[in-house]
Amino acid sequence: MKAYINKKPYDFEEGESILSVARRNGIFIPSLCHFAPLGHRPATCRVCLVQVTDATGTRMVTACDTPLSEGLVVDTFSKKVRDMQRMQVEMILADHHQDCAACARHGNCELQDLAEAVGLSRNRFANLLQKPAASRTVDQSARAMVRDMTKCIRCLRCVTVCRNIQGVAALTVDGKGLGASIGVGMAPDHHSSACIQCGQCTLVCPTGALAERDENDLVLDYLADPDVTTVFSFAPSVRVLLGDEFGFPAGTNVEGKIVAALRAIGADVIIDTDFAADVVIMEEGTELLGRVSNGGTLPMFTSCCPGWINFAEKHIPEILPYISTTRSPQGVLGALAKNYLPVQMQIPPSRIKTISIMPCIAKKDEAARSQLARNGDPDVDVVISVREFARLLRRLGVDLFTIPPEPFDNPFMSASTGAAVIFGTTGGVMEAAVRTVYAILNGRELQGIITAPLRGLDGVRTAELDLGPKVGKVKLAICHGLRNARILAEEVLRGTSPYTFIEVMACPGGCIDGGGSSIVKGQYHPERARRQQSLYTMDDNMVYRQSHNNPQIKALYNNYLEKPNSDLAHHLLHTHYRDRREQTSAGIEENMRKITLAE
C-alpha cells in the first residue's frame, strides 16, 4: 500500500500509524505523549499534528493514532501544521509549572526539547488561566519520590509503565479539566498508596512530574559536618551506570573513578556494597540450605530488592513467609558499617553517617524501614540515586570523565568478587548463590561457571541444577518486572510451584535499569545489554568469583560473626516483613461526591 508524505510516496502496512511510517522513513514529527518502547499511544498531547487529504477532504489529525490509508496525502510541514503544533505546545506550557530553572529535569526535559522543536517563542496563555498549574498537588509523602503534579503534562506514560511492566497499577488519572493529573487511587496520599516506589515511572516521565526525592543537601550537610564520619558505599550496578551521565559509552566500568570522585568530595570512608552482596550470599545461601534440610518454607524468594519487598507487603502479603529474612546488601552494609566497622577502625559509632549510592529509589524507602534501624538510628542514613550522585558531583565541580581512577583501600568492607558484582543484573543473585551453595554442600567448587540458562533477559527464566548428592536436582526461577513476579508468587500460593529458589528483581533487567538510573529521553532501558555485559566482563576478570572466597568475608566471619546465620548474624543481618496491604473500601454515598461529572 502506498501513501504520500510531503509529496513523496511511501509503502506501509495496513493499520500502521502515520507517525510510525514517518519515523521509519526519517521524517520528523514532533511528539510528546507517545512512547514507542512501551507501545504507549494515548493521543493526549495532540502535538504530532499533520494535515491529511483524502477523498472526503482535508483535515488535521494526530499522526500517532491515525492510520495511513491508500493514497492518503500527508503534510507534516505546512504553515498551518507548524502553527497548530506550536500553539499546542504553548497551551501545554501555559498549564505547566512556569519555573524551569528550579526543576530536576532542567536541561533533560522532553517538554523543553519540544518547545524548541516547534519554535516556541511566546507564552501568551499562562496568565489567562484562572486555575494555574501551581494549584495542583505536590505530594511529598513518599520517602523515595515526589509526585509534583504542577509539572504533569498528562502523557500517562507513568500509568502505562506501572500497569503493563510492573503490574502494580498504583497510579490513576484523577480530577478533570485543568485539575486533571496523576493520582494514587483511593489512597489518601502517595506513601500509603499501592505504589511500591520502584521508580520506573520516573524513567519515562518526560518532565519532572514524577521524580526521585533529591537528598543531596543532606549528603552535603554530612560532608560539611566535622563531627561526622561519612561512610560512602555504592551498589554493584552503579559502576556501570554513572559513566552515562558523564559522557562515557554506555556500560563503561567507572568503579575507580567513583572511588576517586568520592575521595575528591571528602568522603571519610569508602566501602563497597559488593562486599555486602557477598555477605548476603553467605547468609541467604545458608538460610536456603537450612530451609531445604529442615523442611522450612519453600520455595524461598530473594530479598535484595526493596521494590519487590514493598510489592509483596502491599500487594501479595501471603507470600511474605517465603521471602528470605536476609537483609538486602544495603541493609547488611548499613548494619556492618555501624557495628563491625567501628570496632575494626576504632571510630565511635555515633559519628558515623552511612551514605548509599544506588541505582534505585526504592532503596530510600528501604533505608527508612523501622526494621532496619537500631534505637531509632537508621543503619543507612541517606540514599542517593545515580541521578542524584551525578548531580552532586556536578554541584561540587567533579568531572568523572577526567578524574583519574583510584582503588578502594578499606581493609574491612571493600573487597569484591565476581559473584557480588553480578548482583546488578537479573539472574546475578541466583548465579552468585548457586556458586556458594554448591560449594557449601559439596565441599568443593562447582566446576566452571554456570551461565546459561540463568543469564539472559527473558522475563521469567527457569533452570534445573544438580546441587550434588546431598540435595540432588533443584528447580530455580528468575524473574524481573513485577508483573512476572506476581505470576510466580501466585503459583507458589496455589501450591503448584516446582521451584526451590526464586530470584526477583522489581525493575526489568534488574538494578542496571533501576528506577534511580540515568534517564534516556524517549527511550526505555536502551543500554540494558551493554550494562549487563559489562558486569559479566567484570565477573570474568575478578580474582575471586565466589562470595565465600572473598578474603574480607572470611575475615568477617572468622573475626566477628563466627558463621553464617549465627546469633549475631541473625541479630544484625536479618529482618522481618509485615502485611501492609491496604484494605480499602468506600461507602457508595460518600464515593458519589468524588464523581467529576455534572448529574
Added chain:
Amino acid sequence: MPELVYGVWDGVPYDNRKTASPSAPPSLQLEALGSFDDGNAVSVLMSERGFLVFDDSVALLWALQKHFMKVASESCGKCSPCRTGAPLISNLLAKAMNNEADVDFGLLEDIARQMQETSLCGVGQTGPAPLLAALSFFPGELSKTPQDMKHGFYSTMTSPCIEACPGLVNIPRYIDYIKDGHVDLSANLVLRHYPLVGSCGRVCVRSCESACRRGKIDAPVSIRNLKRFAADKALASGLLKAAAVPLDKKEKVAVIGAGPVGIACAYHLLRRGYPVDIFEAKKEAGGMIRYGIPIYRLPKDTLQEEIAIVTSMGGKIAFEQKLGRDFHVDDLFAKGYNAVFLAMGCPKGSYLGMPDEDTSLTDYENGIDFLERVYEGVKAGKSPVLEGDVVVVGGGNVAMDCCRAAQRICNGTVHVIYRRTEEDAPADHEEIAAAKAEGVQFHFLTGQHSLLTDQGKITGIKVLDMERTEPDASGRRGVRPIEGSEHVLPCTHVIAAIGQMTDKDALVDKDQINRDRKNCIVVNSAQETNRPGVFAAGDCTSGPRAKGPTTMIMGMGQAYFAARSIERYLSHGQVSFDSRWRMTELIAQGNLMQNDEPTPKIPASRVELKELAPEERRHNFAEVEQTMTQEEAWAEAARCMRCYRIYSVVTAKHIPGGE
C-alpha cells in the same frame, strides 16, 4: 412553529432578519423546538452543529459564554487543546461580556479552531462549534454586550450511546473511570442511575452498543461487559459498600413489586432520604430477573448482593404481600404512605392461543412458568428433568432463556420454532448463537399450528412453513403460511415463549387508576398515573417511554425519572418539569444529533468474554460468561472515543431545575 431569526447549522448561515422569504435548516424538525418547558419558548439553541437564534433580544455573546462554561466544566483535562483551550475561551468571553477593551477576537478564534480541529474527544471537537459559527458568519453579534439577562439556560453533555440508553447512563464517563484506574467510581457512576449494576452488566439489551460510533471503525465498545467488570471489581469485591442513609424525610413511599424497577425507584428515594417500604408478592426479591433470567446468565448471588444495597440503606421489603389480594392502593394511603409507586411487572406468561389448546396439560407450559420452575428447582438443588424432546415457540430473549435452560435439563433435543427469519428475531443475536452452540435446533420461518396429544401427553406439535411477503410501503416484510406445508415435530414438551401479561387481579376499579386495553397502567413522561400520588413504571405501564413489557434498563430508566417525580411531588406537591428528560426529547424530536462518520482510527479489536465451552454447560447452570481481566478492561475502555456533544438552550423565562 418557532421562527428562526438567524443562526448557523451544519456550516450554513441563515439570516431571516432582512428577507421576505425566511429559510431554516431542512433537516431540522423546527416545530419540535417551540418551547422547552410549558409555555417557555426556546430563544437560542446551541449544539455541535451550530446555533439557532429564535429571539433576537438575546445577546449571542451571553449565550455562547454560558455554553462555554459548560464545555470548560466538562473538559476531562487529558488532551491539551481542550484542557487549556476551553477555560481560555471561557475567560476571554467573560472579558468580552465585561466590555474589557483588550479582548482579541482573532486569538479567540484561533484557540477555538485549535480546540475543534485537534481535540481528542467530542467535548473539544464539538464544543466550540457554535462559537466558531458565530465568529465566522455573525461576528457583529458578538460585539453586542448583554443587558440584564433574565433568560433561562440549560445545558447538558450527552452522546449517541447515552441518548440510546433508556436510563441516560453516562457511559463514556464510567468507561473512562475504568481506564483511569478508578473502578470504584465507575461502578459509582452507574449507581447514580440504579443499584443493579452487575445484573444490568450481565443481561442488558445494550441499545448503547448499537449506537456506539466505534462500530463504524471496527466494532462497538463492549459497554455492557465493562459495566459488569466495574460491578464485579467494585461491588462484588466489597470495595464499595452500601450503608444506611439518614432517612430524614417525613413522607413515606410504598413501592409495589421488588423487581428491578421497584428496587431502582426505592433506591433513588432512599438516597434522597425518604423511608420506603417495598411490597413483594413472591418470597424473594428480583422479579423477572430473579425468576425469568436463568442462573447461567445471572447468578442470583450477584442479584442478591445488589438488592441488599437497598435494604442496607434502610429500605424494607415485605414478602408475599400481593396487591389486589392482600391490600389495595387505598389501604396504602390509609396506612400513611404519601406516595405509591406501582411496579408489579408482567408476571403472567402467554400461551400460544392455538385452536383447542389445553393449557392444563402438564407438559405445555408458558415460558415464565417454566423458567420459574427451573429456578426454584435449581435453587433447591434438584433441577427438573425434561424427558424427551422439547419445542420452544418464540424468537425473543425469553425464548432463548427457555431453550437454553431446557437444553441444560433435557435428555432429548431442544427445538426452537419462530415464524419469522433469524434476522427478524428480536432476541439478542449473541443469545441465538449461544443456544446454537449448546445444541439447540432452530427452525426459522416455522409457525405453530396445533398440539398433538395422546392420553393427556404431548406427542408432537404440528407446524407449518412460513414465507416472507413482499415489502410493504414502509419496506417491512411480513410472513404468511405456505399452504399444505403442515408437518409434525415430534416432542414431549412444548414451551410457549411469545409474551407476557399483567396480573389482572392486581388493580381493581376502585383503585381508580387508568389502564389501557392490555391492562397496562397509563402514565405520562413523569411516570405519573391519573391518580395523584400514584406513580408507575416498568412492564405494567404504558407511557411515552414504552408500552407494556419492556427491557430491564427501560424499566430502571423509568424508575429513575419516577423517583425524581415522586420527590418533587412530595416536596412541592406537584410534579414539575424534568430538564434533562426534555433535552432528550428535544434531541430526538428535533433530529438534532449529528450522525457523522468518525475520523479514521487505528483498529483495535473488541474484547470478547471468555465463556465456558458448550460441553461444560450441559446439566449445570454455572455462569457461562467470565468477567474480563483487568488488562482486557483497560484495553477495551481505551476503545471508547467519548463522542460527547453539548446541547444548550436559552429560554425566554427561567427553567424549573435550570439556571
